[in-house]
Amino acid sequence: MTRLSTVLLSASALALAALVAARLGPTVEPPAGPDLGVVAEVPSAAQAPAEALPAEVPAVEMATVQGGVYRPLYQTATGVAEVEVAPFALAVRPVTNAEFLAFARAHPDWRRSRVRPLFAEDGYLGHWAGDLALGDAPPQAPVVNVSWFAARAYAEWAGKRLPTTDEWEFAASASATQADGRADPDYARTILARYSRPTPNPLPDAGQGDPNVWGVRDLHGLVWEWTDDVASALVTADSRQSRDANSRRYCAAGAVGASDFEDYAAFLRYGFRGGLEARFAVPNLGFRLAADA
Amino acid sequence: MTRPILLTIAAVALTALLGLAAFRSGGDAPADGDAFASEITLPEIVGQEVAVLTEAPNVPPPITRDHATRVVVEMETVELTKELADGVEYTFWTFGGDVPGPFVRVREGDLVEFHLANADDSTVPHNIDLHAVTGTGGGAEISLVVPGHETAFEFRAIKPGLYVYHCATAPVGLHVANGMYGLILVEPAEGLPAVDKEFYIMQSEFYTAGRFNEPGLQPFDLEKAVDEEPEYVVFNGRVGSMTGENALRASVGETVRMYVGNGGPNLTSSFHVIGEMFDRVYGEGGTAVNQGNVQTTGVPAGGSTIVEFLLDTPGRYTLVDHALFRAFNKGAVGILEVTGDEHPEILRSTPDA
Numbered sequence: 001m002t003r004l005s006t007v008l009l010s011a012s013a014l015a016l017a018a019l020v021a022a023r024l025g026p027t028v029e030p031p032a033g034p035d036l037g038v039v040a041e042v043p044s045a046a047q048a049p050a051e052a053l054p055a056e057v058p059a060v061e062m063a064t065v066q067g068g069v070y071r072p073l074y075q076t077a078t079g080v081a082e083v084e085v086a087p088f089a090l091a092v093r094p095v096t097n098a099e100f101l102a103f104a105r106a107h108p109d110w111r112r113s114r115v116r117p118l119f120a121e122d123g124y125l126g127h128w129a130g131d132l133a134l135g136d137a138p139p140q141a142p143v144v145n146v147s148w149f150a151a152r153a154y155a156e157w158a159g160k161r162l163p164t165t166d167e168w169e170f171a172a173s174a175s176a177t178q179a180d181g182r183a184d185p186d187y188a189r190t191i192l193a194r195y196s197r198p199t200p201n202p203l204p205d206a207g208q209g210d211p212n213v214w215g216v217r218d219l220h221g222l223v224w225e226w227t228d229d230v231a232s233a234l235v236t237a238d239s240r241q242s243r244d245a246n247s248r249r250y251c252a253a254g255a256v257g258a259s260d261f262e263d264y265a266a267f268l269r270y271g272f273r274g275g276l277e278a279r280f281a282v283p284n285l286g287f288r289l290a291a292d293a
Numbered sequence: 294m295t296r297p298i299l300l301t302i303a304a305v306a307l308t309a310l311l312g313l314a315a316f317r318s319g320g321d322a323p324a325d326g327d328a329f330a331s332e333i334t335l336p337e338i339v340g341q342e343v344a345v346l347t348e349a350p351n352v353p354p355p356i357t358r359d360h361a362t363r364v365v366v367e368m369e370t371v372e373l374t375k376e377l378a379d380g381v382e383y384t385f386w387t388f389g390g391d392v393p394g395p396f397v398r399v400r401e402g403d404l405v406e407f408h409l410a411n412a413d414d415s416t417v418p419h420n421i422d423l424h425a426v427t428g429t430g431g432g433a434e435i436s437l438v439v440p441g442h443e444t445a446f447e448f449r450a451i452k453p454g455l456y457v458y459h460c461a462t463a464p465v466g467l468h469v470a471n472g473m474y475g476l477i478l479v480e481p482a483e484g485l486p487a488v489d490k491e492f493y494i495m496q497s498e499f500y501t502a503g504r505f506n507e508p509g510l511q512p513f514d515l516e517k518a519v520d521e522e523p524e525y526v527v528f529n530g531r532v533g534s535m536t537g538e539n540a541l542r543a544s545v546g547e548t549v550r551m552y553v554g555n556g557g558p559n560l561t562s563s564f565h566v567i568g569e570m571f572d573r574v575y576g577e578g579g580t581a582v583n584q585g586n587v588q589t590t591g592v593p594a595g596g597s598t599i600v601e602f603l604l605d606t607p608g609r610y611t612l613v614d615h616a617l618f619r620a621f622n623k624g625a626v627g628i629l630e631v632t633g634d635e636h637p638e639i640l641r642s643t644p645d646a
Contacts (some may be wrong), residue, residue, distance in 0.1 A: 030308060111520055118572065123441060185516075188515065189515070192512070192513060192515055193502075193512040193513075194511035195416055195417065195513075196383075196384050196510075196511075196513050197371055197374075197384055197510075198374060198384055198413050198414060198416065199372075199415070199416045200375065209348070216389065236398075241421070264464045264467055264515055266465035267463040267467075268417055268467075270463060271417070271418055271437075271462045271463035272417060272418050272438060272439065274418075274441040274463075275418040275420075275437040275442075275462075276439060280442070281441075282439050282440055282441055282442070283413050283414065283441045284415075284416060284440055285439070285440075293451050
């Protein structure tokens with residue numbers, strides 16, 4: 001791994017760099033790949049800086065997802081067609097505006113005006129009124145316009161992590177009654193019908209959706225969600241392979257190598273992830289927490 | 294090596310060369326004469342302009358420039374709910390808020406600077422595959438854009454013709470079925486013959502959960518799409534886009550050119566104007582007029598055609614997909630109202646004869 005302190009130096013004022021140097025926390029390495037070419041130091045969430053306001057880590061109900069064998073929409077980079085997902089815990093709903101506000105109170109580096117451009121683009125928390133003001137953003141609606149870096153930092157602060165793409169997809173393939181609901185035509189129809197409606201503004205509260213068999217809500221139709229390995233889910237290290245992987249983002253090439261040609265919701269998610277960069281802030285992209293079982 | 298063998302080799306080589314030469318100037322060559330250009334000469338880019346984009350059935354004005362330029366195209370992908378038929382709503386995914394997307398007109402050799410934004414309130418990412426682009430994905434791979442973001446790319450319009458563009462984000466069928474297509478004309482450097490009226494018409498089909506004309510907001514039906522059994526087959530994005538007050542209008546004696554595209558996603562159109570022949574057809578939207586006096590011309594899904602005709606006599610000319618149940622039961626009907634002097638010598642009623 002290459003340490004890109006130089007990037008920080010060139011990207012920031014020297015004074016800021018000194019501040020950063022004083023605060024270097026654990027190094028976070030984004031997944032390799034053309035979309036996430038940045039390897040840099042993310043401010044540690046473990047030690048709160050001086051301007052931090054007291055804020056408790058919000059409690060969130062975690063559901064236990066029993067593991068199982070999962071067949072991803074595309075083969076993995078190593079050619080594995082089936083993935084074994086170990087049991088894990090997954091938040092029953094996405095992180096909300098109110099919860100993320102608590103994080104911003106505790107961590108000034110992740111406030112809107114303070115976040116470093118390397119870790120979040122313009123538009124980060126753009127639906128809020130200010131650094132610590134939600135404005136018209138409903139407190140219980142899922143937080144959106146957060147970068148992958150910010151989501152990871154929140155998870156670290158909360159003592160948890162983001163789900164992997166395999167974990168997320170495994171949990172999302174459950175219907176109300178089955179661990180794998182994908183064979184049920186109603187499952188696919190219900191999900192697709194949700195995309196037949198425009199994204200509401202403001203977003204509805206999190207946790208209102210029907211629970212799936214694991215007790216997890218809102219995996220479909222509310223917001224898209226970051227996963228821990230979002231880029232490596234499509235991109236492989238080998239350039240020739242990565243070319244093939246990239247081609248899955250568009251046109252009929254997307255059907256090549258897919259395991260289920262009718263899982264249109266999964267195609268939509270893979271398409272969405274293919275368009276992301278780790279610093280992006282997207283108006284309908286949030287995240288939820290996971291933990292080892 | 295003996296002399297006969299050398300001669301044989303020379304003869305074989307000569308035959309091969311002649312064969313190659315014959316192929317290069319071949320009888321099956323495209324209309325402009327060259328089988329394949331071995332090298333493309335790119336014209337110098339002079340100046341810059343912003344493309345005029347029009348909503349169907351309107352077409353931007355002909356290009357009068359005699360040189361290539363940089364053309365800036367700004368497009369936004371928008372997801373919105375509006376009427377597919379009276380009382381029937383659908384959430385369309387669009388280029389520019391309309392189905393079909395805007396008509397783009399550039400000149401052969403132009404350098405197109407294409408900006409694609411995806412609206413803040415979009416649900417899904419989008420991109421664009423222009424069939425006028427030479428290169429991977431027709432621009433799709435380098436134009437993928439998530440909601441609230443913008444991307445840009447440049448391409449040289451090296452091949453004249455009338456091309457479909459469409460969103461090609463996975464799952465591509467869904468993006469196209471929801472309305473993401475339009476036409477881009479790469480006008481030949483020498484231009485097209487002058488006509489009095491130009492129209493932009495694009496056929497496509499919609500797969501709704503409710504049957505044809507069932508009121509309310511209709512979700513997309515994947516099963517019907519896979520089975521290629523649409524509830525709606527329409528021109529310009531909705532039932533009635535070119536009927537009643539929206540009918541196309543022209544006068545006797547005028548020449549008309551129709552740029553006709555087919556977004557699909559599945560059906561081939563049997564495009565026909567009831568009561569007219571197409572005097573000239575640029576088959577499949579290519580550069581050559583390959584037929585005259587055509588009654589019905591095929592427009593493949595993801596393809597186009599250009600038809601031209603002189604209006605000899607007044608009347609109401611009905612545009613249809615001549616696969617007739619699409620016209621009479623699914624919406625594929627439009628009207629061209631032609632006014633002017635009667636020409637009984639061409640058509641008249643003779644009840645007393």
